[in-house]
Amino acid sequence: MTSDPNSNGKVPAGGATGAAPVHHAPPPPRALPGGGETRRHVLVAVVLNKPGVLNRVASLMRARNFNIDSLAVSHTDREDVSRMTITLHGDDVAVEQAAKQLYRLIDVLKVQDVTSEPTIQQELALVKIRATDATRAEVLKLVELSRGRVVDLADGSLIVEVTGSEPEVDAFVALVRTYGIKELVRTGAVVMARGSSSIEEAVRK
Amino acid sequence: MTIAREGPADAPGTVAPPKRRSHVPNDGTSEAAAVERARKEMLHEGRDLKRTRIGADALCEALLRQGVDVFFSYPGGVILPLYDILGDYPELRHVLVRHEQGGAHAADGYARVTGRVGVCMGTSGPGATNLVTGIGTSLLDSVPIVAITGNVPAALIGKDAFQEIDINGITLPMTKHNYLVRNADDLPRVVAEAFHIARSGRPGPVHIDITKDALQQETRAGHPTEAEVVAGLPGFRPNVEPHGRQLKLAASEIASAKRPVILAGHGVLHAEGWDELVAFAEKAQIPVAWTLLGIGVIDETHPLAYGYMGMHGWKHVNRAIQSADLLIAIGMRFDDRVTGNVRTYAPYARIIHADIDPAEIGKNVAVEVPIVGDAKRVLQGLTRMVEPVDPATRADYFGQLAEWKADSVASSWHGSGAWRDGLLSADFVVERIGELTDHQATYVADVGQNQMWLARYTGFRQPNSHVSSGGLGTMGFSVPAAMGAALGRPDRETWAITGDGGFQMTFQELMTLVQDRIPVKIALFDNKKLGMIRQWQEIIYAGNYHSAHLLGPDYVKLADAFGIPAFRARTPAEVDEAIRAAQAVDGPALIWFEIAEEQNVFPMMPAGKGLSDLIENWGGADE
Numbered sequence: 001m002t003s004d005p006n007s008n009g010k011v012p013a014g015g016a017t018g019a020a021p022v023h024h025a026p027p028p029p030r031a032l033p034g035g036g037e038t039r040r041h042v043l044v045a046v047v048l049n050k051p052g053v054l055n056r057v058a059s060l061m062r063a064r065n066f067n068i069d070s071l072a073v074s075h076t077d078r079e080d081v082s083r084m085t086i087t088l089h090g091d092d093v094a095v096e097q098a099a100k101q102l103y104r105l106i107d108v109l110k111v112q113d114v115t116s117e118p119t120i121q122q123e124l125a126l127v128k129i130r131a132t133d134a135t136r137a138e139v140l141k142l143v144e145l146s147r148g149r150v151v152d153l154a155d156g157s158l159i160v161e162v163t164g165s166e167p168e169v170d171a172f173v174a175l176v177r178t179y180g181i182k183e184l185v186r187t188g189a190v191v192m193a194r195g196s197s198s199i200e201e202a203v204r205k
Numbered sequence: 206m207t208i209a210r211e212g213p214a215d216a217p218g219t220v221a222p223p224k225r226r227s228h229v230p231n232d233g234t235s236e237a238a239a240v241e242r243a244r245k246e247m248l249h250e251g252r253d254l255k256r257t258r259i260g261a262d263a264l265c266e267a268l269l270r271q272g273v274d275v276f277f278s279y280p281g282g283v284i285l286p287l288y289d290i291l292g293d294y295p296e297l298r299h300v301l302v303r304h305e306q307g308g309a310h311a312a313d314g315y316a317r318v319t320g321r322v323g324v325c326m327g328t329s330g331p332g333a334t335n336l337v338t339g340i341g342t343s344l345l346d347s348v349p350i351v352a353i354t355g356n357v358p359a360a361l362i363g364k365d366a367f368q369e370i371d372i373n374g375i376t377l378p379m380t381k382h383n384y385l386v387r388n389a390d391d392l393p394r395v396v397a398e399a400f401h402i403a404r405s406g407r408p409g410p411v412h413i414d415i416t417k418d419a420l421q422q423e424t425r426a427g428h429p430t431e432a433e434v435v436a437g438l439p440g441f442r443p444n445v446e447p448h449g450r451q452l453k454l455a456a457s458e459i460a461s462a463k464r465p466v467i468l469a470g471h472g473v474l475h476a477e478g479w480d481e482l483v484a485f486a487e488k489a490q491i492p493v494a495w496t497l498l499g500i501g502v503i504d505e506t507h508p509l510a511y512g513y514m515g516m517h518g519w520k521h522v523n524r525a526i527q528s529a530d531l532l533i534a535i536g537m538r539f540d541d542r543v544t545g546n547v548r549t550y551a552p553y554a555r556i557i558h559a560d561i562d563p564a565e566i567g568k569n570v571a572v573e574v575p576i577v578g579d580a581k582r583v584l585q586g587l588t589r590m591v592e593p594v595d596p597a598t599r600a601d602y603f604g605q606l607a608e609w610k611a612d613s614v615a616s617s618w619h620g621s622g623a624w625r626d627g628l629l630s631a632d633f634v635v636e637r638i639g640e641l642t643d644h645q646a647t648y649v650a651d652v653g654q655n656q657m658w659l660a661r662y663t664g665f666r667q668p669n670s671h672v673s674s675g676g677l678g679t680m681g682f683s684v685p686a687a688m689g690a691a692l693g694r695p696d697r698e699t700w701a702i703t704g705d706g707g708f709q710m711t712f713q714e715l716m717t718l719v720q721d722r723i724p725v726k727i728a729l730f731d732n733k734k735l736g737m738i739r740q741w742q743e744i745i746y747a748g749n750y751h752s753a754h755l756l757g758p759d760y761v762k763l764a765d766a767f768g769i770p771a772f773r774a775r776t777p778a779e780v781d782e783a784i785r786a787a788q789a790v791d792g793p794a795l796i797w798f799e800i801a802e803e804q805n806v807f808p809m810m811p812a813g814k815g816l817s818d819l820i821e822n823w824g825g826a827d828e
Contacts, residue, residue, distance in 0.1 A: 026552075027552030027553060028552070029548040029549060029552070030547060030548055030549070030550055030551070030552060030570070030571075031571055032547055032548070032570075032571070033567050033568065033569065033570065033571045047440075048439070048440060051385075052373070052377070055374075055377065056377060059377055059378045060378070063378050093567065093571075096567070097564065097567070097568060100563050100564035101564050103563065103564070104381075104562070104564055105382075105440070106381070106382040106402060106438060106440050106441045107440050108440050109439055109440045203439075
């Protein structure tokens with residue numbers, strides 16, 4: 001959707017006469033919606049906390065051929081309202097279409113693409129890392145440098161909790177991979193826009 | 206608690222005393238008496254109303270409050286608590302269908318001709334899954350229906366109980382919204398919400414699954430007002446009113462356009478905006494093309510009515526679209542059957558796209574001016590904002606359009622009159638049905654060639670007179686949908702136009718037509734083929750006719766076995782007589798038209814090709 005008069009490679013408004021156009025050259029093909037550069041988007045959806053709402057969102061994304069990278073769901077301060085953070089890859093038009101499709105769900109109150117906004121994005125990961133007597137000290141050093149926290153220590157392994165943006169968590173995971181990752185779980189990103197504006201307050205109105 | 210016939214205190218007035226809406230004339234014949242006996246038995250006449258109000262009562266009250274006068278259903282184990290009290294609600298007419306799919310299509314047909322919400326029901330398990338095809342049909346065509354199913358008692362859910370299936374999970378992606386009700390107290394609210402959602406904004410199907418115990422529980426729950434319903438759905442606020450700025454942008458595009466075309470779709474019918482469409486087209490002097498589901502938005506004899514667009518649309522209409530400099534799309538969604546290959550679609554056109562569903566705008570084609578709003582309001586706004594256009598200033602354009610139209614009609618097989626010498630052709634039959642019904646009937650299509658012939662050659666004069674499964678393309682739709690359409694608009698004759706393939710999918714509903722005396726006239730086009738399959742195989746699959754040949758019964762004997770008068774026409778000379786004979790029958794009737802076996806529908810746009818790549822004839826045996 002654009003108001004650029006030369007979009008889609010078509011003639012500008014009023015540029016031709018009333019008779020049928022004289023087809024000197026074949027017209028350029030009409031551009032398809034989307035087809036732009038694919039990038040990571042973050043959608044925040046505020047939804048009614050009703051049974052099946054997660055299923056509705058997941059089912060819609062699957063049926064409409066959108067690939068969810070991560071999905072984090074939790075309560076908000078309001079008992080009847082939940083909040084979802086959805087990260088997905090796609091071009092801007094495709095993601096706008098995903099947001100509009102989400103709006104069609106009766107239980108969805110508000111959807112916002114916060115990709116281009118200043119946000120705080122955090123993710124939590126638990127990593128069970130192999131640690132022998134020989135490597136434990138090295139691993140602990142890395143954990144410390146990465147601002148991680150050892151939450152479980154056992155014979156031959158330890159569990160580290162690390163929090164940060166997705167790239168930060170990615171980096172930590174890559175760092176410790178050489179020692180052997182026995183288990184890895186990530187929450188997916190949770191996101192909040194900086195500043196005093198509030199998507200949840202916007203819903204309340 | 207005794208049953209409150211007028212509902213709780215907030216009910217709008219009292220419900221009138223039960224009226225028997227008998228459609229069974231008791232003329233003293235033994236057949237009529239038997240039907241009447243069966244009906245009385247079904248309605249539990251004379252039943253004592255002094256009993257506890259249960260969930261099933263709340264359901265019936267809620268349906269009555271929504272103005273439901275008929276619903277289509279089939280009983281089963283878990284929904285029997287409802288059937289046990291249905292006799293106390295004789296003003297709710299129950300039509301016992303022969304298969305739940307027929308019930309869903311009937312509700313759909315009812316909704317399409319009345320603009321009101323259609324209702325169908327079934328039991329759990331297979332009853333529910335049988336509804337699914339009909340629900341999908343309504344979803345793809347945005348038809349407001351409420352489908353209600355029983356489910357096993359709440360305690361048995363998830364235990365793989367007898368006739369238990371996760372129908373809520375099944376209908377989730379194919380409804381506008383769905384519910385599982387486990388508590389009778391929730392029923393009044395859920396039913397009111399379901400109807401509100403089904404008919405508001407972009408219409409669509411809503412499914413309510415009700416556990417058996419919820420139907421049986423005693424309840425005192427009252428019915429919500431419409432305002433309470435709206436307040437309880439904070440996530441459902443359709444954008445009805447178009448934005449003034451967008452209308453202004455659209456008006457300026459229209460002012461500078463030299464070759465504009467209006468593309469009118471189903472949304473105009475949903476919004477009841479047909480008068481506004483004509484007013485707008487006349488003021489701005491813009492020809493109107495319509496989609497399959499938009500048929501009836503304008504009287505086809507109106508000077509600005511240009512024709513039916515798309516894959517099997519008129520060549521002149523597609524030509525106009527391909528050379529247009531502005532498309533004004535109202536309540537349509539640029540379906541692939543309308544655009545063909547989007548890359549070559551309307552290459553010179555800028556696009557104004559108005560739809561009540563924001564998700565439709567920019568979905569299939571990029572547009573210059575998006576307008577979100579109800580089609581009627583959009584058309585009113587546009588009419589207000591555009592300057593009146595003198596048709597003389599469009600003389601060149603209109604001259605070109607007239608030339609194309611004459612050429613397109615003359616070059617079609619139909620227009621050439623070639624059929625007069627040969628076999629019985631379906632387009633001729635359709636045209637005769639249109640003529641002999643004075644274009645005043647409801648015409649219900651099945652899917653395939655018959656659907657396209659009906660769309661092209663009937664000649665539609667009024668809105669909501671054409672019923673067709675456009676989006677899902679559900680074969681077997683015609684006869685059951687006509688059943689609902691006939692009950693919705695008993696003032697009109699109702700014609701079901703079907704091929705032999707689709708007819709053989711759902712003809713069990715013939716018995717419903719008889720039992721409920723629903724006067725549907727069935728025009729059965731028998732080419733002993735799956736005609737559209739055969740056409741594609743001929744043109745796209747090098748004549749490899751696998752499974753295109755279809756055996757059928759003697760349809761006159763078949764209809765006779767159901768007690769339906771049937772007529773047969775094999776030549777053009779027999780057509781009028783057969784149609785008149787069917788019209789003369791007081792009740793359902795069937796005409797077996799044995800049409801040319803290898804007639805194709807032309808023009809045809811092969812899938813994946815563009816609107817400029819129409820195939821106009823193929824030189825086949827019957828052409």
